[in-house]
Amino acid sequence: MSSNPIKLGIVGVGKIVRDQHLPALAKDQDYRLVAAASRHGKVEDIPNFPTIEAMLDATPELEAVSLCMPPQFRYDAARLALAAKKHVFLEKPPGATVSEVEDLKALATANGVCLFASWHSRYAPAVEAARAFLGSTTIRSAAINWKEDVRRWHPNQEWIWAPGGFGVFDPGINALSIATHILPPMFISSAELDFPENRAAPIAAHIAFRTSNGLPVTMELDWRQTGPQSWDVLADTEAGSMVLSGGGSKLAIDGRVVHEEPEAEYPMLYKRFAEIVRAGTSDVDLAPLQHVADAFMLGKRNVVEAFFD
Helix, strand or coil: CCCCCEEEEEECCCHHHHHHHHHHHHCCCCEEEEEEECCCCCCCCCCEECCHHHHHHHCCCCCEEEECCCHHHHHHHHHHHHHCCCEEEECCCCCCCHHHHHHHHHHHHHHCCCEEECCHHHHCCCHHHHHHHHHCCCEEEEEEEEECEHHHHCCCCHHHHCCCCCCCHHHHHHHHHHHHHHCCCEEEEEEEEEEECCCCCCCEEEEEEEECCCCEEEEEEECECCCCCEEEEEEEECCEEEEEECCCCEEEECCEEEEECCCCHHHHHHHHHHHHHHHCCCECCCHHHHHHHHHHHHCEEEEECCCCC
């Protein structure tokens, strides 16, 4: 821990901030949360502002900003913060498009500050063990099954159904952040996206990938799952069948659990952010976002029955 905690402001005080960011920051002595900005939410015991502009103007001592608003609005906020020479933490996905995040990378470099694309699922406790296992053997095929109930995880959040809101790729990009970290580089060969007739974003997706050496990888995303939720990456290998389940919290080989720990993704994210701020570097991997863009570009659109929360 540094003797001088990083003075942090947080923007967009919604469900993810209350569930994950604030509890992680409360236990992290590398930070001092000094301000928040949000149209509706507030954080107790610190100054709150209606906009990031107001927060930046009133709090010049800020060193870093954590941006947690929907992706459609993140680019403009990030540009303001980077231009003010603040380090920037981007909630996932880091932006609504690949090109705008590329621009933010260039702006961070030009202003001598750090940019962090925070793929939280990569920091799930069994992900590194899965990566090590796959790196030690030959993979024959792999599959991603990421199915959950949108009513449970995004109640009354209309922005996710708007253009640029990602739809089922909002959770699906978590799966891609793990897959791009533990599997060989892969490319989409075909995709089908299911759009409810009353929505502008997909509720399900069926995607086929291949690697440069022909390894097949399939991905099934669905936002209509009830009961137990499915967040699994599977691989058939010469060393056995791997199942990385629970969003990356448990690893099993041939049915035997070899790694399982409680989830601690957001504390690990803020630890990483502090590391890059101290080191004066950036950490912005665009591979998961690029796959989402490719799925929309290549995907066949299927219209399915209307969906109501």
